[in-house]
Amino acid sequence: MKFSKKLITWYLQNKRAMPWRETKNPYHIWLSEIILQQTRVAQGLPYYLSFTKAFPTVFDLAKAEEEKVLKLWQGLGYYSRARNLHATAKYIAEELNGVFPSNYKELLTLKGVGDYTASAIASICYNEAVPVVDGNVYRVLSRYFNIDTPINTPKGVKEFKELAIELMDHEEPDAYNQAIMEFGALQCKPKSPYCIICPLNDSCMALKKGTVDQLPVKLKKTKIKKRYFNYIIPVINDTYTIINQRTGNGIWQGLYEFPLIESEKTDIDTIASHSLFTKMIKDKPYDIIPHNNEPIVHKLSHQHLYTRFFILKIDDESVFEASEEMILMRDVHSYPVPILIGNFIDSFFSKELTSS
DNA sequence: AATCCGGGGTC
DNA sequence: GACCCAGGATT
Structure with missing residues (x-):
């Protein structure tokens, strides 16, 4: 049987x-x-449910405030996905x-839609014979x-x-693309794949050569940068309190945070x-008042953030200039914030409640 | 071609 | 700690 048909057979059963x-x-x-880009099914599923509930159609998503989209996306990471999602919804609606x-070619022009996603949509929705190549397929x-x-x-x-184009099943593009990805996720796993019971084990070259656990080959990633974040939480x-929206390039674009003083190393004397x-x-x-003495280490793909929070209590009977x-x-709680800030807010408010 | 962009699961 | 996840955009 053909490679693609074996995978589809496995898929329909599993x-x-x-x-x-x-x-x-x-x-x-x-x-x-x-x-689901760079996101496991288990992590993405609740977000899919909340998005389809909040925005049943592309028009609902298009007319939403971007801040509401980011708030729903909060915790999922790679926030440019949410901004591109919203921009593309507006484009399609308006x-x-x-x-x-x-089709694949036109889908590719949408913001946030690259080769993989265009292929996935075109094959699933329109039965176009374009292969997906994601992490599962590489493996x-x-x-x-x-x-x-x-x-x-x-x-x-x-x-x-x-290679993926050659292997593409032109009769069942949808089933084949989903089959090879599901096969990679459940059967041909990164660690301890189930080669003994694999439907392809009679023809798998890596299994024959004993190289399964060495593949795929991936070049080393770059070094992780350390940064030192000192958040000031005004309590007036x-x-x-005071929060700012992160703008420009860099992490957490569009999300909110408390006033931040970034320092070299963990030196707080300059604050x-x-x-x-x-x-x-x-x-x-x-x-x-320091909220935590030991820095909280928040780990991103390319950065480790050594973070301290300081509660700054200010009492002023005079009327504040409206900032x-x-x-x-x-x-x-109503603003979109990174997990690091969200965790702090949760711990801070629970502490407030229990101490009063 | 290399780097950036999150957060969480797994071993 | 290292690697991975239904990748894409930017430089």
């Missing part, structure tokens, strides 16, 4: 039930594919009358054909893409003289 497998609506397929592009193909070309190089990308008259701090204080009486950054403390 596939997991998922809500996006019960529809071919391009809006729902697109949404699921964006959510420019395309809500009708999704119906399955590199093992089955015993290919040691590094997958994260232009040469590797090209080689595996060409026990009522107000009291930092302009951001003195500006908040002005001549008002204040009290500053755009000043908000009611009790409203802090």
Whole structure:
């Protein structure tokens, strides 16, 4: 039997039930594919459910405030996905009358839709014979054909893409693409794949050569940078606080955080003289209390953030000049924030409750 | 071609 | 601690 038909046979017997497998609506397929980029099914599933509930159609998503989209996306990471998701929804609703592009080439022009996602949508929704090449496919193909070309190089990308095109099942593009990915996720796993019971074990080249656990080959990633974040949490008259939205390039674009003083190493002596701090204080009486003495290490793909939070209590009977950054403390939960900040907020408010 | 962009699961 | 996840955009 053909490679593709073996995979499809395996798939029909082993596939997991998922809500996006019960529809071919391009809006729902697109949404699921964006959510699942670099994200496990178990982690993405609740987000898919909340998004489809909050935004039943692309028009609902398009007319939402971007902040609401980011808030729903909170905790999923790679927040440019959420911003691109929203931009593309607006484009499709306003420019395309809500009708999704119906082929691979046109899908590729959408923000946040690359080669993988365009192939996934085109094959699932429109039965176009374009192969997906995701992390699962790299693993399955590199093992089955015993290919040691590094997958994260232009040469590797090209080689595996060409191989995937040859292997593509033109009769059942949808089933084949989902089959090879599901096969990679459940059967041909990164660690301890089930080669003994594998339906392809009579023809897998890596199994024959004994190289299964060495494939796929991936070049080393770059070094992780250490950064030192000192967050100042103003508590003004026990009522107000201050948050800012992160702009420009860098992590957490569009999300909110408390006033941040980034320092070299974990040196906190400079905080009291930092302009951001003195500006908040002005001549008002204040009290500053460290929330955590040991830095909280928040790990991102490329950065480790050594983080300390400082509660800055300010009492001032005079009327504050209305700052755009000043908000009611009790409203802090309504803003989209990174997990690091969200965890702090949770611990801070539970501490407030138990101590009062 | 290399780097950036999250958070969580697994071993 | 290292690696991975239904990748894409930017430089």
